[in-house]
Amino acid sequence: MRLGFLLPCITVLLVTGSVCKLAHNSSALPLSSSSRWIVDESGLRVKLACVNWVSHLEPVVVEGMGKQPLDTISKKIAAMGFNCVRLTWPLFLVTNDSLAGLTVRQSFQALGLMESIAAIQVNNPDLLNLTLIQAFKAVVSNLADNNVMVILDNHISKPGWCCSNFDGNGFFGDKYFDAEEWIKGLTKMATMFNGSPNVVGMSLRNELRGPKQGVTEWYRYMQRGAEAVHSANPNVLVILSGLSFDNDLGYLSKKPVELTFQGKLVFELHWYAFSDGQAWANGNPNQVCGRVAGNVMRRAGFLLDQGWPLFLSEFGLDQRGTNVNDNRYLGCMMGVAAELDLDWALWTLQGSYYIRQGSKWEFISDSKMHLSTKMSSDGCSLCLDVDPDGISIITNPCRCLTNDQTCNPESQWFKMISSTRKTASKNSILRLPSRPEIWRFVRNRALESSV
Numbered sequence: 083m084r085l086g087f088l089l090p091c092i093t094v095l096l097v098t099g100s101v102c103k104l105a106h107n108s109s110a111l112p113l114s115s116s117s118r119w120i121v122d123e124s125g126l127r128v129k130l131a132c133v134n135w136v137s138h139l140e141p142v143v144v145e146g147m148g149k150q151p152l153d154t155i156s157k158k159i160a161a162m163g164f165n166c167v168r169l170t171w172p173l174f175l176v177t178n179d180s181l182a183g184l185t186v187r188q189s190f191q192a193l194g195l196m197e198s199i200a201a202i203q204v205n206n207p208d209l210l211n212l213t214l215i216q217a218f219k220a221v222v223s224n225l226a227d228n229n230v231m232v233i234l235d236n237h238i239s240k241p242g243w244c245c246s247n248f249d250g251n252g253f254f255g256d257k258y259f260d261a262e263e264w265i266k267g268l269t270k271m272a273t274m275f276n277g278s279p280n281v282v283g284m285s286l287r288n289e290l291r292g293p294k295q296g297v298t299e300w301y302r303y304m305q306r307g308a309e310a311v312h313s314a315n316p317n318v319l320v321i322l323s324g325l326s327f328d329n330d331l332g333y334l335s336k337k338p339v340e341l342t343f344q345g346k347l348v349f350e351l352h353w354y355a356f357s358d359g360q361a362w363a364n365g366n367p368n369q370v371c372g373r374v375a376g377n378v379m380r381r382a383g384f385l386l387d388q389g390w391p392l393f394l395s396e397f398g399l400d401q402r403g404t405n406v407n408d409n410r411y412l413g414c415m416m417g418v419a420a421e422l423d424l425d426w427a428l429w430t431l432q433g434s435y436y437i438r439q440g441s442k443w444e445f446i447s448d449s450k451m452h453l454s455t456k457m458s459s460d461g462c463s464l465c466l467d468v469d470p471d472g473i474s475i476i477t478n479p480c481r482c483l484t485n486d487q488t489c490n491p492e493s494q495w496f497k498m499i500s501s502t503r504k505t506a507s508k509n510s511i512l513r514l515p516s517r518p519e520i521w522r523f524v525r526n527r528a529l530e531s532s533v
């Protein structure tokens with residue numbers, strides 16, 4: 083319900099405005115910066131209204147290829163009012179030739195994701211025999227065909243879910259994050275897309291973080307990365323993420339970045355409800371908004387006054403509307419983003435993943451029929467449930483686990499069974515009808531098999 087409301091609402095609030103020009107004609111590219119604004123070739127402001135699209139997880143293929151044809155998704159992105167995609171990629175895609183050379187089919191096969199292969203066969207058969215790097219290029223090029231700009235975001239080194247302090251991908255010197263390899267990879271990517279005008283920017287590295295992070299190293303390596311990207315591809319905006327999961331660029335108030343080029347530098351900021359823990363749920367929303375917005379200004383917002391564009395490259399919330407912390411943050415964050423007229427990118431486009439680290443399902447309760455998973459954001463448990471429409475399978479807070487004698491858990495009861503018989507139907511979820519019909523069904527099947 084919130085979903086239908088949320089996207090148009092954000093789009094209307096943040097995209098419209100007299101100074102806002104959506105770049106629908108790629109002849110105005112490349113983009114550059116002019117004081118705090120991002121502008122096109124003729125100096126007109128271009129407001130980035132992007133959506134993140136994930137391509138950095140284990141399969142290294144953009145999400146959703148088993149759901150809809152690529153071109154349908156690109157058209158939908160444009161139709162929803164986004165003018166750009168922040169497209170994530172793992173460093174190893176360009177620094178590990180045997181990874182880049184895998185075909186899409188082989189990548190899914192190696193992960194045992196046979197159902198994804200079957201689904202991609204239906205929706206995007208042309209992708210299956212492409213190598214991962216070819217498939218990535220096909221996505222960029224299809225977005226170009228639909229007048230959607232692209233920001234290439236180096237999200238992580240080793241393909242997988244991002245980000246934690248200890249995942250080995252957080253800062254220079256971490257297990258999977260070698261500075262020289264990173265510079266090489268950025269150079270390769272920048273070169274590869276030099277000549278693709280819709281690639282308007284590169285986010286050099288997502289959410290720097292972890293025990294090794296440091297301001298001195300930040301300047302040393304980010305400046306080197308920026309120079310490397312710019313010399314390989316002088317067209318793209320060079321976008322720099324801050325420390326502490328891209329919540330903090332405060333050190334720039336004292337010491338600016340030193341680069342040999344001008345007119346291409348942009349900073350990016352991430353701002354979620356959980357950036358401030360449970361502050362929104364636990365405090366008075368006015369006071370929390372005042373305090374958090376003040377911190378955002380001190381850590382990043384001041385850059386606008388210094389004459390740099392600031393790209394809110396990740397924000398988002400649980401769109402089911404059940405998370406109080408998220409709901410309270412949304413209004414405050416949108417107020418600030420609209421007031422500052424920020425360029426932005428919503429997290430995220432895909433509603434599901436081929437594979438998602440961390441989401442583990444297990445049977446709980448004494449009946450062992452509640453199929454439950456823990457939310458990583460707030461640690462609460464959700465259970466599979468049958469929607470009141472009687473058809474869809476959804477998630478809800480787990481119900482009636484213990485004690486309550488009046489409560490009926492049945493819509494949350496599931497059994498996983500290995501079928502011993504081939505069925506004609508391709509639908510793998512068998513819906514159990516309401517009780518009287520079940521018995522009829524069971525009786526009929528019993529009769530059937532005794533015949």
Ligand SMILES: *[C@@H]1O[C@H](CO)[C@@H](O)[C@H](O)[C@H]1NC(C)=O
Nearest residue numbers: 106107108109110111227229
């Ligand atoms: C973009 O603008 C240029 C020059 O104004 C024009 O020649 C070209 O046809 C336009 N392209 C599209 C796709 O509208």
Ligand SMILES: *[C@@H]1O[C@H](CO)[C@@H](O)[C@H](O)[C@H]1NC(C)=O
Nearest residue numbers: 174178179180181182184192
């Ligand atoms: C390169 O990629 C291949 C294929 O995914 C993988 O087996 C290998 O371990 C990777 N090598 C490195 C050094 O990460």
Ligand SMILES: *[C@@H]1O[C@H](CO)[C@@H](O)[C@H](O)[C@H]1NC(C)=O
Nearest residue numbers: 185187188207208210211212
């Ligand atoms: C794709 O590769 C498979 C083998 O992996 C082959 O059977 C099939 O014919 C190929 N399809 C195309 C369109 O080349």
